[in-house]
Amino acid sequence: MVGGFGGAGFPNNLIQALARKGAKNITAVSNNCGTRDGELGIMFKNNQIKHVIAAFPGPHANHFLERFAAKEVTLELVPQGILCERMRAAAAGLQGFYTTVGVGTEVAAGKEERVLEERRCILERPIHADYALIKAQTADELGNLTYRLAARNFNPIMAMAAQTTIAEVEEIVPIGAIHPEHVVTPAIFVHRIVQAKGIRYAE
Amino acid sequence: MVGGFGGAGFPNNLIQALARKGAKNITAVSNNCGTRDGELGIMFKNNQIKHVIAAFPGPHANHFLERFAAKEVTLELVPQGILCERMRAAAAGLQGFYTTVGVGTEVAAGKEERVLEERRCILERPIHADYALIKAQTADELGNLTYRLAARNFNPIMAMAAQTTIAEVEEIVPIGAIHPEHVVTPAIFVHRIVQAKGIRYAE
């Protein structure tokens, strides 16, 4: 899982490191598929991703689009809120849920459909991950996180959903420096912290 | 739905007002069933509640226990986290979810059971409500809320789940006085605000 909504809240330093490391055959879960070489773009350029689960690959995801056209990467397209809920279900120890979203559309293909609460709905399943790579603004040394403005987006959900969560942060502060009421992601969900100056790519 | 965990975050002023108003035949959703005359206790004393959905009625819920023994009130006992999730499902427009919690126990009685993710799980359904009575610390004039310490508990979930949410708060501040990153319950979930000095009952 890779956080961010476009460039906002995207862990570019972690992805750059993963690109240098060269891990292959990755299944990626992320809202978008990159902006040219930025964000997930470099991973598709390097052909490190074999399957991606996304809500909106995006018009500037040129490396993804090339790999997709060449059938070098497969895509599961998921409605954005359902993408969130499927990750949250994994986080929360739920085995599936019913939703009206996608009923009668391509998204429903192959999924169980039934009527509940007098509405047609389909069964959606959790999305688990070995790793979440997320971006936060501030971490304390224990791993409590806060996010800046709308750079929060998918990051808190992914932090909860993965086996191991690695957070790229702008600053690390002493334990106790974040007010307990202001913590957005409690440290229990955060396993590694990497301090790095945020990288931005033009949209 | 009535927020609070015991006395912490319980909207005692709203419940006192509801007791004075005398509304009857209420179905209540709340973690506990009161502490003697405190919290929900007065509602059971007045016989205003006919059915209650709770996780832990509590050892000091004497008025509830008397009504329950006299079969004047019925109870659905729900595991606490599942109580949260069922309310959240209503809030989130989900029609049900599967969980391993309660499998093989009395809680599973009458519920659909199946195997998903290689685990036995049961289908749980949303809990909807006409009203949520909640307690927060601070509201801005638009209805954005923050909570104090562990008085947060069920309140943000119930605020999302009900058709109409009424918040009892200690203070009302001008719009914009709460930092947008520190809002816990966004104003879209809050329909009425009542300022009142919090009431506490001994446990």
Added chain:
Amino acid sequence: MPSDGIPRIGMPRNGISEKVMPAGGIAKPRLTREQIAQRAALELPDGAYVNLGWGIPNLIAGHLPKGITVYFHSENGILGMGPRAKPGEEDFDLVDAMKVPVTLIPGASFFHQADAHVMTRGGHLDVAVLGGFQVSEKGDLANWRIPGAKGPGGIGGAMDIAAGAKTLIVCMEHSTKDGAPKIVKRCTYPLTALECVDTIVTDLAVIDVKPEGLLLREVAPCWSAEEVQALTGAPLIVRRQIPEMSFA
């Protein structure tokens, strides 16, 4: 009169791929995209929580009537968006659903993407306005992929929003670039959601989707109900003299 007793004006020779042109092929003036947005803005009640989709809907924020406050929701976790950020004042941690830098109004709040979609799917938004490729007479919406287009398309938040908004308005041109109607009996494009649209605002008309069918509410200046019907792929119900679109 059809057997359901509802008066309809003459049906076009329907067919989605058939080019339907105005009588005589004379090009009448249609509303601009900004004018469509301006008309749609009038549908937003004061104090409403509103999500605006890509395309024409995104222009609506610039056309709010004076004295009206609307709390714009963005599915990346913002409630209370203000206008786009001025050049030089952009903050790329504060972008809307189109990833364009925006500003906040007082009372704004941030939350994560799952809570943002609790708001969409859970019926908490008063109004959502989406773009559309096709709308059916039952209010089915197709707005995320054009068959034959390059690439896999993208759903984004559209399906959650369409499934959950209390009122869903679609803003779009009345016809495709090839002149085919975008309001049709059945959608032939990949669907976004079934029976979700309440109102359609196009460059020719305002149309409400009702249980009994498509109710023509207003027509663009210089256009008649018959002329709009001729460019519409499904029957329109015309209950009375149809007024011209209002813009204020």
Added chain:
Amino acid sequence: MPSDGIPRIGMPRNGISEKVMPAGGIAKPRLTREQIAQRAALELPDGAYVNLGWGIPNLIAGHLPKGITVYFHSENGILGMGPRAKPGEEDFDLVDAMKVPVTLIPGASFFHQADAHVMTRGGHLDVAVLGGFQVSEKGDLANWRIPGAKGPGGIGGAMDIAAGAKTLIVCMEHSTKDGAPKIVKRCTYPLTALECVDTIVTDLAVIDVKPEGLLLREVAPCWSAEEVQALTGAPLIVRRQIPEMSFA
């Protein structure tokens, strides 16, 4: 030797309602509730996220070994609870799951009850320690209602915690007040969760629930494996000389 090849010591004449007493009826010293808590505290690794249930588990916080930091979770939305608040310093907005005023340690955080149970059910807690009325040889737990007791009982967070903790420890007395074993072949009390218990710490023994059965790990001072088995309603596996319980 049983057919599975695992050595077991002599089975008691089993039966849950039967009072099983030590040989000769001599009352040997059993651990106190505080001592059970003290022994269980040793099971908590440094830095662990831990939920403590009602009863004996709640005493564990007072017995943490020096130099160990444990982040105590409370299902009402706290991570990082410290000791109970001193008299006069109580804040009733800061209470634990038993509604007792507590304090915080640095690094604490607050969150709502649904997120608190994402932590329990989702497998994020390293260790949970619950009280128990009965534990079966398969690790089934019954801990929320005694049949015949007045009132409907209360589940609270126990079912979510039992279903989700990475490691679940049960602290309880080895026998009921009537002398019946609380470790049984099958639970007869209302269940909390199936096959959830990893370790049982009682006033007589430390027992691990393994796929092959109940493995006796330690016995209380002055008690033998045979004596513990005689008070246990299910067979114990004894692989080697059983050491005395350690407390530090």
